[in-house]
Amino acid sequence: MLNKILYYEDYPVGEQGETCGRTFTEGDLVQFAATAMDFCPPHMDRQMMTSTPYGERISHGYYLNSLATGMFSWHAPYIVGRDTPTACLHSLTSHFPAGMRIGDTVKFHWTIQEKNEDPELPGFGIVRTFFQFINQDGASAAEGTVVTRVMMKNTEENVKPTFTPGIPWEFEEWNPDFNRIYYYEDFEVGKGEKTGSRVITETDVVNYMGLVGDYDRLYLDAKYAKGTLFGEKIVPPMLVADLVGLSLRDGSYFNIKKPFAPYAGHLGDEISFLAPARIGDVVYNVFKIESARVSKTKPDRGVLVLGTQVVNQRDEVLVETHLATTVPVKAATAEQFETMWVLHSIKQG
CATH class of the missing domain: 3.10.129.10 (Hotdog Thioesterase)
Incomplete structure (x- = not known):
């Protein structure tokens, strides 16, 4: 994986995958609350949440967004540009049909749905990948789309996106x-x-990488990052x-x-x-x-x-x-x- 360079042409529409399960713990919830500064009652007040249909505290929506990029980074890294210096995240959309409670175990499903030439940047393409978290009851905890910008094979190496x-x-x-x-x-x-x-801080970055499993070298390896679309660590x-x-x-x-x-x-x-x-x-x-x-x-x-x-x-x-x-x-x-x-x-x- 570390030595193979992927391009837009290497992302096949219809490719899909499913991961093993991941159980959402109280530790996950508390660590993310500290990261995002979100201590709202649905996440922190167990007594209040017992009176709701959830019966338990629920995940932050942004934790599920972050976990999506982490699951991609671990199981399908090229989707989010991990160790893929020709690709970068462009956008993410999501919604939360069932949400995720403490103790829920979810599997991560994904499918490359669509790809097109980038109308804003010649030599690059846009790849859209649908994702879904399915819990132990078969319900969708969260689903959405990750959009990735990827360089095409014949693009000159010095052509880079302008991050405006x-x-x-x-x-x-x-x-x-x-x-x-x-x-x-x-x-x-x-x-x-x-x-x-x-x-x-660097502590923020290291803690976040461990929480969601996104170990992209782009975040900590200056030598590697120099050869990416960004040219430096981000x-x-x-x-x-x-x-x-x-x-x-x-x-x-x-x-x-x-x-x-x-x-x-x-x-x-x-x-x-x-x-x-x-x-x-x-x-x-x-x-x-x-x-x-x-x-x-x-x-x-x-x-x-x-x-x-x-x-x-x-x-x-x-x-x-x-x-x-x-x-x-x-x-x-x-x-x-x-x-x-x-x-x-x-x-x-």
Whole structure:
């Protein structure tokens, strides 16, 4: 595997695979919560979750996204560019039909579904690979698509992708009332905020690699990385995406009071990897509410799309994400929920 160079032509449409099982443990959950700064009740409050259909704490959606890249890295490394200097991750989309509870064992299925010439970069192609986590009951815990950019065989070696960072979004400053309970009707499209920052360390990278099993030399081997599309070591792209957790650490949306509801709020994600991060980068989030609608099939809940950008110290957007989540509709609620989803309550005096 280490000595064979793969090109776009070497990715056959229809190729598929299935892995052995992996059991989701409390250790996985706690370590990822620390990485992503996401200590929300569905992941951390066992007592609360016993009153839901899940009966147990559930995985973070972003853990499943990260585990997908890790499972590919271990079992089909060329899909995500591990030890494949001609390929790199472009984007990932996902949704979570059943979710994953502590103690669940999942197998990872994947199929190369489609490939096309890259319309933005001559000499490269785009490969789309569908993935699915199937649990011990045969249900789909998560599924989605990984998009990989791969060099074609006849492309000159000096032709490399241009990793162009994005521009931070503009937004209308959100100043929520932390004493009220927010239903779907209370959220305004366009409202947003900027978070505090944190540095990405080599310890972050090493811990992440061990958690999800993504041991790409691109992250730690400077000599190898010099010959890749990036030309130097980078931070794992999904680790950078996981740092949307700064919006949980600092942001208002995840710290206001919201009604408790017996269903998971995280429906799915769209993640674009625009430019790489390096160890030592200092990143922050730009967060805003992008859209809002009442569910067509379940009118008791609304669907919000929350946009988040991971931005470095030069105000360059490295990763852009769009997360779909559900919130109870007040107009469809017969009575106010007695139990509130709130991370903390502080009273002065």
